Amino acid sequence: MSNELPGHGGSNLPAEEPIPNPGLPEHTWRPTDIDEAAEKRAERQIAAMYLLSMVCVVLFVITYFVADVGDNWNTILGLGASTVGLGVFLGLALLLIGAGTIQWARKLMSDVEMVEMRHPARSSDEDREATLAALSAGGEDSGIARRPLVRNTLLASLGLLGAPAVVLLRDLGPTPSQAAEADYPGAGLEKTVWTPGMRVVRDVVGTPIKASDLEIGDLVNAEPEAIFPTEENGYPELHGAELLIAKSKAAVIVVRMEPESIIPGENRDNWSVDGIVCYSKICTHVGCPISLYERTTHHVLCPCHQSTFDLADSGRVVFGPAGRHLPQLPLAVDEEGYLVAQSDFTEPVGPTYWERDHKDIGDQGEADL
Amino acid sequence: MSIDTSKVATSNSSAATAKKPGKAGAVANWADERLGLGTAMKKNLRKVFPDHWSFMLGEIALWSFVVLLLTGVFLTLWYHPSMAEVVYEGSYDPLRGVLMSDAMASTVHISFDVRGGLLMRQMHHWAAMIFIASMMVHLLRVYFTGAYRKPRELNWVIGSLLLLLGTLEGFTGYSLPDDLLSGTGVRAADGFMKSMPVVGSYMSFFLFGGEFPGEQIIPRLYTVHVLLIPGILLALIGAHMLLLVYHKHTQWPGPGRTEENVVGFPMLPVYAAKAGGFFFIVFGVTALMGGLLGINPIWKYGPYDPTKVTAGSQPDWYMGWPDGALRIMPGWEFHFFGYSFALNVFLPIIVLPGLMFTILLLLPFLESWITGDKREHHLLERPRNAPTRTALMVSLMTFYGLMWAAGGNDLIAIKLNLSINQITYFMRVAVFVGPAIAFWITRRWCISLQRHDQEKLLHGYETGVILRSPEGGYTERHLPISESAAYTLTARDRDEVYSPDAETDASGVDAPGGRLNGLRAKLSELWFADNVQKPTAEELEEARHHAEHEHELTASLDGHAADGHQFDGHHAVEGETLRGS
Numbered sequence: 001m002s003n004e005l006p007g008h009g010g011s012n013l014p015a016e017e018p019i020p021n022p023g024l025p026e027h028t029w030r031p032t033d034i035d036e037a038a039e040k041r042a043e044r045q046i047a048a049m050y051l052l053s054m055v056c057v058v059l060f061v062i063t064y065f066v067a068d069v070g071d072n073w074n075t076i077l078g079l080g081a082s083t084v085g086l087g088v089f090l091g092l093a094l095l096l097i098g099a100g101t102i103q104w105a106r107k108l109m110s111d112v113e114m115v116e117m118r119h120p121a122r123s124s125d126e127d128r129e130a131t132l133a134a135l136s137a138g139g140e141d142s143g144i145a146r147r148p149l150v151r152n153t154l155l156a157s158l159g160l161l162g163a164p165a166v167v168l169l170r171d172l173g174p175t176p177s178q179a180a181e182a183d184y185p186g187a188g189l190e191k192t193v194w195t196p197g198m199r200v201v202r203d204v205v206g207t208p209i210k211a212s213d214l215e216i217g218d219l220v221n222a223e224p225e226a227i228f229p230t231e232e233n234g235y236p237e238l239h240g241a242e243l244l245i246a247k248s249k250a251a252v253i254v255v256r257m258e259p260e261s262i263i264p265g266e267n268r269d270n271w272s273v274d275g276i277v278c279y280s281k282i283c284t285h286v287g288c289p290i291s292l293y294e295r296t297t298h299h300v301l302c303p304c305h306q307s308t309f310d311l312a313d314s315g316r317v318v319f320g321p322a323g324r325h326l327p328q329l330p331l332a333v334d335e336e337g338y339l340v341a342q343s344d345f346t347e348p349v350g351p352t353y354w355e356r357d358h359k360d361i362g363d364q365g366e367a368d369l
Numbered sequence: 370m371s372i373d374t375s376k377v378a379t380s381n382s383s384a385a386t387a388k389k390p391g392k393a394g395a396v397a398n399w400a401d402e403r404l405g406l407g408t409a410m411k412k413n414l415r416k417v418f419p420d421h422w423s424f425m426l427g428e429i430a431l432w433s434f435v436v437l438l439l440t441g442v443f444l445t446l447w448y449h450p451s452m453a454e455v456v457y458e459g460s461y462d463p464l465r466g467v468l469m470s471d472a473m474a475s476t477v478h479i480s481f482d483v484r485g486g487l488l489m490r491q492m493h494h495w496a497a498m499i500f501i502a503s504m505m506v507h508l509l510r511v512y513f514t515g516a517y518r519k520p521r522e523l524n525w526v527i528g529s530l531l532l533l534l535g536t537l538e539g540f541t542g543y544s545l546p547d548d549l550l551s552g553t554g555v556r557a558a559d560g561f562m563k564s565m566p567v568v569g570s571y572m573s574f575f576l577f578g579g580e581f582p583g584e585q586i587i588p589r590l591y592t593v594h595v596l597l598i599p600g601i602l603l604a605l606i607g608a609h610m611l612l613l614v615y616h617k618h619t620q621w622p623g624p625g626r627t628e629e630n631v632v633g634f635p636m637l638p639v640y641a642a643k644a645g646g647f648f649f650i651v652f653g654v655t656a657l658m659g660g661l662l663g664i665n666p667i668w669k670y671g672p673y674d675p676t677k678v679t680a681g682s683q684p685d686w687y688m689g690w691p692d693g694a695l696r697i698m699p700g701w702e703f704h705f706f707g708y709s710f711a712l713n714v715f716l717p718i719i720v721l722p723g724l725m726f727t728i729l730l731l732l733p734f735l736e737s738w739i740t741g742d743k744r745e746h747h748l749l750e751r752p753r754n755a756p757t758r759t760a761l762m763v764s765l766m767t768f769y770g771l772m773w774a775a776g777g778n779d780l781i782a783i784k785l786n787l788s789i790n791q792i793t794y795f796m797r798v799a800v801f802v803g804p805a806i807a808f809w810i811t812r813r814w815c816i817s818l819q820r821h822d823q824e825k826l827l828h829g830y831e832t833g834v835i836l837r838s839p840e841g842g843y844t845e846r847h848l849p850i851s852e853s854a855a856y857t858l859t860a861r862d863r864d865e866v867y868s869p870d871a872e873t874d875a876s877g878v879d880a881p882g883g884r885l886n887g888l889r890a891k892l893s894e895l896w897f898a899d900n901v902q903k904p905t906a907e908e909l910e911e912a913r914h915h916a917e918h919e920h921e922l923t924a925s926l927d928g929h930a931a932d933g934h935q936f937d938g939h940h941a942v943e944g945e946t947l948r949g950s
Contacts, residue, residue, distance in 0.1 A: 018909040019856045024625030069484050070460030078663055083487045087660010091653045098649030105642035116417040116631050118617050121520035172575040179579050203676055240454045241584040248581055248675030286560025288553060289678045303680045305696045306789055319790055323702025323713045351560035352711035353570040358704035
């Protein structure tokens with residue numbers, strides 16, 4: 001059998017139909033059309049479905065007033081009896097109306113196929129001509145073609161109306177540089193609430209971390225003490241957005257490893273304390289908090305997109321889509337033996353943005369204690 | 370089979386009898402004198418729609434959107450779009466006394482202290498998933514049957530916009546509870562925006578009203594979710610339906626069905642009942658899902674805290690494929706003159722979805738440009754009869770599916786005990802190679818199905834009856850297919866490869882666009898290469914003649930036991946014994 005049949009290759013042969021259209025097949029009668037008993041049965045089925053639907057609605061209302069919400073929220077399938085009961089009865093009530101109506105259409109409504117002729121989507125030539133004539137008459141009346149000055153200034157003024165629409169959106173938020181000058185602690189993309197000498201505290205509870213309390217292999221999710229202000233430490237109260245902004249940039253992870261396994265970065269010899277290192281918890285990819293630590297390899301993995309960083313080697317990327325190392329927080333201990341920051345991070349934390357002035361690890365200079 | 374139609378019930382009489390005007394008539398008169406409804410409705414009340422199960426897919430999308438509107442309005446009565454810091458004091462014990470945003474607290478309140486609240490939340494979430502999934506399946510149906518060809522290209526564009534907006538609507542919606550999981554999604558979205566060259570950090574600061582997360586994002590997403598996008602969705606759905614009515618629905622070819630007509634049942638009463646009933650089915654299924662299947666238990670995740678995350682964080686499934694692209698992208702970030710460019714984020718999450726969406730929008734225009742086909746098409750094509758078209762979409766689906774799988778690389782690694790690194794390296798190659806393989810396999814598969822159809826047409830169907838000739842050779846008996854089945858198989862266009870009319874003028878100079886037309890002709894040839902064309906009348910005649918000759922050879926078997934009819938499933942066998950007397 002050849003595939004090179006006439007018609008293929010753009011030939012001009014008339015596309016001959018091999019088989020003529022036999023026309024619509026003859027209509028066949030359904031049992032409900034010819035058997036009165038079947039018709040009555042269908043009627044009863046449909047009415048029964050509508051009646052059952054009403055029963056379900058009554059049960060729905062009863063459930064609403066009888067079943068508890070609140071304390072008993074996981075009695076059935078991990079959901080409350082109220083949720084399950086309301087859902088099931090509402091669902092059945094609706095399904096029965098739907099099924100009954102479709103059954104009505106299928107069994108009792110006419111199933112004789114009808115034929116309707118199509119019309120081309122385009123308008124008729126007369127209509128087109130009439131429209132064009134109307135358009136040109138209107139255009140002629142307005143003189144839009146004859147008066148280019150009026151037309152062009154109108155177009156320009158309409159175009160310029162886009163400006164108010166854009167300008168009005170300006171106050172949606174401050175620019176990054178304006179935000180950097182705001183008066184909350186650690187404002188701006190380049191700063192966090194960390195300040196020299198600020199204690200590193202455990203997250204959730206806010207207790208300071210004694211260097212000697214950490215075992216090798218330990219990982220502590222930590223935050224700056226400023227997140228947990230008390231009368232004793234004197235940090236200002238942080239609430240709402242300011243608190244969330246502070247947390248979203250200042251969160252850190254503290255790990256302790258064998259001091260000899262650490263490969264200190266250039267100018268970072270004194271950033272660790274007895275094998276305790278501290279890194280930003282915010283992934284340099286798109287900003288998820290990093291949390292999965294493998295103590296044998298010192299690798300930490302971001303659960304969102306699996307970027308993997310080596311905490312023994314200045315937080316360099318060893319796998320995944322992140323393009324930059326994790327910023328390291330230079331650590332020291334205060335006179336009471338608690339971990340403190342030597343300074344803020346020496347580079348912006350979190351995801352990359354266009355104006356970010358990147359410096360390699362060796363070029364970031366020493367922390368300024 | 371003869372049927373006594375004298376007793377045909379009233380159900381099948383389509384003749385309407387005039388009634389004398391009653392109360393309803395008076396109301397109709399009142400309305401018509403003001404609205405002119407008579408003229409508007411006279412054609413459309415009995416408008417004919419063709420019947421096929423696959424035409425119902427778009428209907429699922431339509432009705433789930435209605436369910437979304439109804440359940441969504443319910444939720445707005447209790448939800449507070451506010452990031453104000455509050456202490457939760459409701460019924461759910463584990464969170465009592467916890468600081469959270471008002472948005473989160475009100476969502477937990479809806480879940481545990483409003484009767485039916487959790488049901489409505491879960492119905493809303495399930496309906497959203499059904500909405501997007503059914504739009505996708507509907508899109509595939511429209512594509513694979515060629516229903517997007519002229520004059521329906523613009524409805525394809527509207528449908529694609531609906532899918533895009535539906536996805537954005539889903540994202541803004543699941544961010545509203547301000548729980549830990551959705552907050553992580555918003556955090557990532559902040560990173561996506563910041564990756565844009567030049568404007569990135571400005572976009573982020575304007576959207577969040579300052580630094581991430583600020584206290585503006587939830588109220589702003591709320592406005593977008595309940596007003597802006599639903600408004601546009603409604604308008605576009607309206608336009609989609611109007612165009613559907615204007616073009617009249619496509620239909621499958623078959624006896625009596627042509628490019629010029631539409632065969633089916635009238636809107637009133639059959640489709641009004643079927644479609645109206647189907648709304649209740651979709652609504653009912655959503656209610657059952659909302660009542661029985663838990664979804665998005667935000668009380669288990671807890672309020673958003675930028676320092677926390679759960680392992681296996683995943684967006685809703687329809688956002689999964691760009692997330693997969695983000696995961697397998699190598700970490701390419703560039704630094705120059707004090708600026709940074711995160712191509713590792715910008716390319717997979719900003720450029721790629723935009724590119725894919727553009728390809729989707731352009732598909733009908735691309736095909737008609739390549740094939741040069743500018744005719745109107747109202748008869749659907751089977752996927753096998755447009756092998757390149759079918760293969761193109763299967764290849765795009767493969768790309769989508771692989772990206773989606775890459776978005777679950779951590780779950781695959783855990784469940785199958787594989788190395789996440791190896792899965793990632795594999796995916797980096799597979800997303801390029803997989804679609805190419807899928808394209809090739811699908812194309813060849815379609816062509817062999819075409820050959821099979823041709824075989825049935827020319828030589829009949831396989832009866833499964835094996836005959837042994839006196840010489841000892843074995844052949845399978847073929848019997849002709851029915852006339853209407855044969856017609857249906859041939860009711861399709863012959864492919865016409867585009868050839869540029871005037872590529873060069875008389876003096877041998879390339880006409881404008883000549884080179885482009887050359888490319889077009891080449892692409893058109895590739896588009897149709899190896900397709901099987903339906904037979905001409907002569908070929909069919911010849912094949913049937915040949916078949917008759919063959920039948921003569923085996924005619925002695927006809928009417929005898931085991932002549933083949935008993936087993937072919939195409940003939941009634943009542944009263945026939947396997948071994949005749």
